[in-house]
Amino acid sequence: MIKKIIFQLIIFSFLSIKKVFAAESGGMPQLNPEFWISQIFWLALTFGVLYLFLSKLILPKISANLESRKSQISDNIGAADKQREESETKLKEYEEIIFKSKNEAKSIYNQAREKALKDIKAKSEVLDKQINEEIKKAEDEINQLRKVAPTKINKIAIETASELTQKLIGAEVNNSSISAIVDDLSKRSGDKYYDN
C-alpha cells in the first residue's frame, strides 16, 4: 500500500517537473552565441594573466623553495653522516689510546715488579753475605777462644794449684812439676770439658 503511494508520488512528480522545465527553458544556453565573444575574450584575458603570473612569479619561487629544501635536507644528512664518521674514528682512536695505555700500565707494572724483585734479590744477597761474614767471624772468634782456652785454663790451674799448696802446706812447689801434673790431668779429663 505504501509502496503504491510512493510510486504514484514519483510518477506525479515526474509529470510536474516536466511542466516546470518546459516553463523555464528555451533550449541550452550554451548554444546561444550572444556572449561567445565575451567569454572568449575574458577567458583569454584571465587565463593569460594567470599563466603570466604563475610562470613568471609563483612557480619559480615554489621550485626554488623545493630545491632549497631538498639541498638543505641533503646537506643536513651529509653533515650528519660526516659527524657520525668522525665520531666513529674518534671512538676508534679512544679505544686505541685505552689499549695502548693499558699495555703501558702493564709494562710499567712488570718493570717495577722486576726492579723490585731485583732489588730485593740484591739486597738479600748483600745481607746474606754480611750475615755469613759475621757468622764466620763469630765462628772464628769462637774457634780462637776454644784454641786458647785449654792453655789459659791450664795456666790458671797451675797458678791456683801452686798458690793453694803454698797456703795449705806453706811449701814452695816447683811450678814445672805442677804443670806436668795439670797437663796430665787435663789430658785425661780434657775430653769431658771439650766436645772435640
Added chain:
Amino acid sequence: MTQFEVYRIGPEIKIGAFDISFTNASLFMVISSLAILLIFNLGSKKNSLLPSKLQLLAELSYTFVSKMISDTAGSKARPYFAFIFSLFMFVLFCNMFGMIPYTFTVTSHIIVTFMLAAFIFIGVTIIGFIKHGFGYLKLFVPSGVPAVLLPLIVVIEIISYLSRPISLSVRLFANMMAGHTMMKVFGGFVISLGIVGGWLPLSFSVALTGLEILVAFLQAYVFAILTCIYLNDALNLHH
C-alpha cells in the same frame, strides 16, 4: 537550466562589432584566477623547512603536476610545465567554484572548453611541426601496418587527430553540464515530492554532490593529462 544562463554584469562593453561585456562567466573566471594566484602566492611566500598548510598545498600541487608531466610526456615537456599547471589549476578551480550553490560553472560552456582545447590543439600541432618539420606527418602513418590497410589507417588517424579538440572540449563540457543538470533534477524531485517522499532524492542529491566534486577534480586531471599526451606525441614522435 537557469544555472547555465549567461547574463551581463554592469554596462555593455563593445569593441567594434564585438560584445565583450563583463558577464557572470567572466566574473567566475576572474574569481578562479584570483583564488589560484592568492593561494599559490601565499603558499610560496615564505620558505620554511617545515612547510605551512598553504605552502604544503602549493608544493604538493607543484610536484603532482610535475610528476604527471614527466610521467606522460618525459623531460622534454619541461618548458610547458607552467602552461599545463595553469591549465590544470584553472579548470580545477572553475569546476570547484561551480560546485558552490548559486554560482556559475565556467567549464559547463562549450565555447570555453572548446577555446581551451583548440588552443592546445593548434599549439601542439605547431610544436610538432617546429620540432620535426614535415616528419611530424609520420604521426599519421603507424609502423608495422600492412600496405593494403595503410590508406584506411591514415584516414582514420587523420580523423582521430582532427577530432582531438572536439573530444577534449566536449568531454569536459558534457561532464560538467550533465552533473549539474542531474543535481538540479534531483533537487527538483525533493521539492515536488515534499516532506513525505523527498528524503530519497535528497540523499541522492547529497551523494551526487560528493560524486560531482570527484568528477570536477577528475575532469580537470583528464583535461591536463590528455594535453600532456598530445604534447608527448608532438615532442617524442614515435608511433
